[in-house]
Amino acid sequence: MPPDTSHKQKTGRARSGEAGSVRTLERGLSVLSALAQSGEATLTQLAREVNLSASTTYRLLETLRQQGYVEWEEHTGLFRVGLLAYQVGAAFSVRSALLSAAQPQMQALVDDLNETANLAVRHAGEAVYLHQVQARQMMRMFTQVGAAAPLHCSGVGKVLTAWLPEEEVLRLLGAGPYPAYTPHSLTGYSALTRELGLVRAQGYALDDEERELGVRCLATPIRDARGDVIASLSVSAPTSRFPKRNIPEMLERVRTASQGISARLGWTG
Known part of the structure; x- marks a missing residue:
């Protein structure tokens, strides 16, 4: 009986398919980029711009149109960037605006307190640090940009969770128990919801050695023009200095720094 090669054949086909999918994605993105640069264009113009056949360019544009990234005007035959592509770009614009608004306030805060300041946003079920301005202290708090922190026992995590609907909090964190990083960590759902209510009432959150013994962190909300909490500003320091x-x-x-950032983002409350 000949050896069974079906597994190898399937693997080969999968790899070939994956490579083809990546190539299609690359081509689709090149078409979308060309369309963004021109503003609007016909099929012939786009095909020439990206150096693809008209039939291939049309298939890519039709896929992008079905997904909402491209729009087509029938009576002119012109393609334009669609609403979904705009929304993706707007998300980047908001984050860029946040960093631009936060940097001077964070630097002034660190110059004033000589303690490390952090800027974080919520991503799925975690708080992710977007930016940090470090203090000049010999012993200072350091968090790598891009690192994640748990929502239930970090100052920024509590702020980013406190103004969410209760069903959203339950969806993100579950009903517990939550990991205990120190003896001070909140591990139960009831205790956490009480804590989040306190955060809303007082307008700030405290990580009181809940994530790391010997470290205290105070966090405040940053709001956009609509008043939604989109980020959190925090200052952390050893408990001996704080x-x-x-x-x-x-x-x-x-709070003054976070309100300054919010004002630059259009919040007037």
Whole structure:
């Protein structure tokens, strides 16, 4: 009996298919980029621009149109960038605007307090650090940009969760129990919802050695023009430099910075 080669054949076909899919994606993105640069164009113009046949270009445009990335006007025969492509670009624009608005406020805050400042947003079920301005202290808090923090036991995570509907909180975090990073971590759903209610009421969140012993963090919300909480600004420091009696003073300065960022994003509340 000849050896069974069906597994190898399937693997080969899968790899070939994957390569073809990547090539199609590359071509589709090149068509979309060309369309964005020209503003509007006919099929013939786009095919010439991307150096593809008219039939291939049409298939790519039709797929993009069905997905909402491209629009076609029948009476002129012109293709334009669609609403979904605009929404993707707008998301990048919002993040770019956030970083631009945050940098001067964060630098001023660090110059004032000489403690590390962090900017975070929520991504799925985690808080992700977008930007950091480090203090000049010999012993300073450092978080790598792009690193994630748990929502239930970080200052930024609590802020980014506190203004969400309860069903959304339950969807993101579940009903618990949650991981305990230190003896101070909140691990139960009831305790967490009480904490989030307190965050909403007082307008800030405190990570009181909940994620790492010996570290205290205070976080405040950043709002967009509609008043939605889209990010969180935090200052973290060793508990030896950030005792609880300093919370009111620290809060005033961090809140002023976060309100300044929000104002630059269009929030007037």
